[in-house]
Amino acid sequence: MTFQTPIRDMRFLLDHAAGFGVLEKTGAYPELSEDLVAAILEEMGKFCDQVIAPLNEVSDREGAVLENGVVRTSPGYKEAYQQYVEGGWSSLAFPEEFGGQGLPSTLAVALVDALNAACMSFAIGTTLTTGAVKAILHAATDEQKKLYLEKMVTGEWTGTMNLTEPSAGSDLSAVRAKAEPVGDGTYKISGQKIFITYGDHDMTDNVIHLVLARLPDAPEGTAGISMFLVPKFHVNEDGSLGARNDAHCIKLEEKMGLHGSPTCVMAFGDNGDCIGTLLGEENKGLRNMFVMMNSARLDVGMQGVGIAERGYQRALAYAQDRKQGRAPGVKSGEMIAIYEHPDVQRMVYSMKALTDASRAICYANAVAYDLAHSSPDEETRQKAKALEGLLTPISKAWSTDRANEVTSIGVQVHGGMGYIEETGAAQHMRDARIAAIYEGTNGIQAIDLVGRKLQGDGGAAVKDFIAEVRSEAKLLEAANRDDLTHIGARLLAAADALTASTEWLLDAAGKDQAAVLAGATPYLKQFGNVAGGYYLARGAKAAALYINEGEDRDYYEAKIAIAHFYADNYLTEAVSVTDSVTAGVLPRLDPEKLSA
Amino acid sequence: MTFQTPIRDMRFLLDHAAGFGVLEKTGAYPELSEDLVAAILEEMGKFCDQVIAPLNEVSDREGAVLENGVVRTSPGYKEAYQQYVEGGWSSLAFPEEFGGQGLPSTLAVALVDALNAACMSFAIGTTLTTGAVKAILHAATDEQKKLYLEKMVTGEWTGTMNLTEPSAGSDLSAVRAKAEPVGDGTYKISGQKIFITYGDHDMTDNVIHLVLARLPDAPEGTAGISMFLVPKFHVNEDGSLGARNDAHCIKLEEKMGLHGSPTCVMAFGDNGDCIGTLLGEENKGLRNMFVMMNSARLDVGMQGVGIAERGYQRALAYAQDRKQGRAPGVKSGEMIAIYEHPDVQRMVYSMKALTDASRAICYANAVAYDLAHSSPDEETRQKAKALEGLLTPISKAWSTDRANEVTSIGVQVHGGMGYIEETGAAQHMRDARIAAIYEGTNGIQAIDLVGRKLQGDGGAAVKDFIAEVRSEAKLLEAANRDDLTHIGARLLAAADALTASTEWLLDAAGKDQAAVLAGATPYLKQFGNVAGGYYLARGAKAAALYINEGEDRDYYEAKIAIAHFYADNYLTEAVSVTDSVTAGVLPRLDPEKLSA
Secondary structure: OOOOOOHHHHHHHHHHHOOOHHHHHOOOOOOOOHHHHHHHHHHHHHHHHHHHHHHHHHHHHOOOEEEOOEEEOOOOHHHHHHHHHHOOHHHOOOOHHHOOOOOOHHHHHHHHHHHHHHHHHHHHHHHHHHHHHHHHHHHOOHHHHHHHHHHHHOOOOEEEEEOOEOOEOOOHHHOOOEEEEOOOOEEEEEEEEEEEEOOOOOOOOOEEEEEEEEOOOOOOHHHHEEEEEEEOEEEOOOOOEEEEOOEEEEEEOOEOOOOOOOEEEEEEOOOOOOEEEEOOOOOEHHHHHHHHHHHHHHHHHHHHHHHHHHHHHHHHHHHHHOEOOOOOOOOOOOOOEHHHOHHHHHHHHHHHHHHHHHHHHHHHHHHHHHHHHHOOOHHHHHHHHHHHHHHHHHHHHHHHHHHHHHHHHHHHHOHHHHHEHHHOHHHHHHHHHHHHOOOOOHHHHHHHHHHHHHHOOOOHHHHHHHHHHHHHHHHHHOOOOHHHHHHHHHHHHHHHHHHHHHHHHHHHHOOOHHHHHHOHHHHHHHHHHHHHHHHHHHHHHHHHHHHHOOOOHHHHHHHHHHHHHHHHHHHHHHHHHHHHHOOOOOOOOOHHHHOO | OOOOOOHHHHHHHHHHHOOOHHHHHHOOOOOOOHHHHHHHHHHHHHHHHHHHHHHHHHHHHOOOEEEOOEEEOOOOHHHHHHHHHHOOHHHOOOOHHHOOOOOOHHHHHHHHHHHHHHHHHHHHHHHHHHHHHHHHHHHOOHHHHHHHHHHHHOOOOEEEEEOOEOOEOOOHHHOOOEEEEOOOOOEEEEEEEEEEEOOOOOOOOOEEEEEEEEOOOOOOHHHHEEEEEEEOEEEOOOOOEEEEOOEEEEEEOOEOOOOOOOEEEEEEOOOOOOEEEEOOOOOEHHHHHHHHHHHHHHHHHHHHHHHHHHHHHHHHHHHHHOEOOOOOOOOOOOOOEHHHOHHHHHHHHHHHHHHHHHHHHHHHHHHHHHHHHHOOOHHHHHHHHHHHHHHHHHHHHHHHHHHHHHHHHHHHHOHHHHHEHHHOHHHHHHHHHHHHOOOOOHHHHHHHHHHHHHHOOOOHHHHHHHHHHHHHHHHHHOOOOHHHHHHHHHHHHHHHHHHHHHHHHHHHHOOOHHHHHHOHHHHHHHHHHHHHHHHHHHHHHHHHHHHHOOOOHHHHHHHHHHHHHHHHHHHHHHHHHHHHHOOOOOOOOOHHHHOO
16 A cells, blocks of 8 residues: 555645644744745655655564664664654754754644654654653753754654653652762662663664653652653763663563564663763652653654554555445446445545544644744733643544544454455554553543643633634534534534533532543543534635635535534534533442452 | 453343343243253353463464464364363254254353353354354255254364355355356355355364355356355265365464464365355355354354453453552552542443443343244244344444444553553454454444344334333333433433434435435444443343342442443433434545545
């Protein structure tokens, strides 16, 4: 199957769903222009289609391996990564003073989309570096920046995120890794970390680990966690590489998918000689972690979008190719492509609608991030910051839940062939499955949404968002096309349902957090359904304008039709979810009585 | 993880959801008694827990292999299969005149549940034989029965179902395998079949293939398909084995899961010497196939239930074992089991509710099958037959869709560990994935539901079913417990929504089948949600009676609580689905414009 980066769809959703154009008006990106964006997307597509996509299938069969203490990546990864660095793809959205190109993060996020669609297990190696760079920009000393930053910005070195330990998964208060001051400003690090993505590999000369650990006198809990910068190879003042640090990959996990991505058990200081430097303030490691984590969460949402896109393209191609059965009422003659069957169209349209909706949410999230950082107007920045905070758990969780669904539908479209590994559809489903788990499980995202994001400002950001959705819905309801009117009405009903859930949760918040927490996951689902419908509705409205201008009608009609399909299936679904959100505290059932 | 067949839950749902007791009253099963059922379930549990369950993990790593033209099954399979035969498990529900035990099929279906929970890839090898025996009972000559039936009833020989060819998957009209009369009453078979489950293996001395093929003068399409009985080894008149037949496994598929089940490409007559006999009438092969297929469809639904049960048990055990975080509002101290977190309870309860609901639907389907065959009353038989027809596509499709969901939630409960193969949760998800595909994809089931089952009798069977649901709902609404009243109200609202969908579909049926077909999949989902809620409601009502009698309160309270949870999450979900069912014809979108 030939993969093609969906440049046109990406551009359409950037412009008409996510409002990317607003960034140009901030003046913060002097180079930014429509032509530049077009050129970047074009080159991005070529690179992903020609260099990255061919890595995907072989890396599933020949995954990363640990040999004699060294991780060897899948065939072609090292060479492709070189091209990634040489093409300047790593540095798109980093500051020019550290070798970056100073473009909006949104473009880097679009790159994450394309890279993940091309090859998810390759792509994840690049996004961890992005998070590490952001944490270093946020917290590092000038000396640390001088030593590490430029080579990480260019991608010559990669970064990792070392949080999880066997007993410290979602609950970082249980982190036990240690850091003891040596006396010269450095620290001796010791401990084991698990699930470290690209913790070691052979694509670059150095790997920069950001490691959560405790100082000797640190308080218990998350208030006693610091972050340390631990290079694989020490770096001399002139930038040359020094001695090998005592930070080693001691095991690779055997995973359900994503075989091309080395998931390492990392041992720090097993030989008593792991040296790192403090990143940021003592005991304030979680602050940096959240900088890194928020970036990573949006990128994981984007992974969901990318892998859904890949699964979708494969299913669409198969549905056109595979012939079975005849049209309703036709008894004999040639078999038709299964794409012509209504039930298969339903599957394909579901895949497309969910992929586009999650893409639009993630892009809008990225634009909000950029606006929060670059708008000259304080109020705009504040509003954008609030929207970014709100959309981050939704980008992460909703997109990845839907990616599981989309890639599974992709298997279904293939019938029996979907279950055969050779076909490739099953790989996308297996690869996708991790995204709902890492960087904070989707349950944790839902708790973030109903907790910090909803209750943190007494519901202000949520209410602002719903108000925007309602006003968009009313615009569509008043349109002079029946399909837009229909979408508008569906969106309004879904927004009403979301409002009801929101009010119930805000009310419950003052009384019983257990009731709020019990409703968290359905609330996130409902929110995502509404947000996806909102952004697709914006796209549909824009598409209607292009149709009136007479341009490429079929493309724009399809955009409206997919938004319509989404409205009839996912905005309607959102309406009933209020009953699940507001069902209240779950009784604690004795587990012994639950399995008998 | 220790697996335990959920005997008590099975018995509870048999008796109180599916109405198993009615079978004793038919008088058709003189041996049947409460004590016998209890004894059988007890022994079944021991056998599955001790003999079958230990096969599961090793068979995923060391799957079936093809070596020198012979299929070797996973370690322990052959020995376990011997015990299966010796224990008489194969013959439970077959007629006594052919060596069976003459018990209701429902008990055999419960065995399928337990076997699949213990080890799905082992279990599937046994259920294909059941379907083949039913087809032979239905259509074979006395001589064929004499030669083959008894050894298949006891399980000494297994059966297969050879339908699919590379171009004939869902559309059997494209079957191209040939059968030429030899002149002595036998036929020379030639052709290739794919996806043949247990097409060859080393567990028994012989394998009996039922093969769809065309006679030389057969009409085109499905009206020209005949069924042939093709043994792996010919059978002499005295029952001893004769020459090897020219029917060989030439390849095993590499699948996403179910590695212990050999999925064969079968070559018939590659050496010009494959001999079979006609089973049933010329060109009427599809009739036998549907006998076999209906049995297989319920069994596949049961597979969904079984694998969901296994995933559920593993997740429940992990949730009690794994410690992370603290209760809402508690900031320090020992970490608690994740089972104590409301969001994890939601996941576990979802798994339990969906597993029990699909189990109840499948059991009710089995009881309807038995009643249709054994009731002394003609009207009862007719009604049961209609219900069986209605429930079969729902058992098959809804249970397996939900099994995908349940096993995926099971991975999620495990967090990062869920993605590591060693944990075992991922295997259940990979194993489950095929069940929504084979024996007619779930899309085909939905089309069967809105076509033959709904339109075949002008909606009579569906309306009868909904009337039953409504009357049950009203009983619950009038109960003197708030939880039952609540469940009743939810059930009534869902039944109303299903009625609206049904009426719309019946109306559309006269005008536009494309609109009906577009609504098929959401209709099946809605129907399954309502049916599951109905059977759980029956169970809840019975549980309330036991509570009043003061017995084992916690168990029965949990049964009511799970039905309540189901009502708040899946009966509510059913309400909104009407909007998807009734959305009408999908526009045909140009695929070129859908991926850009």
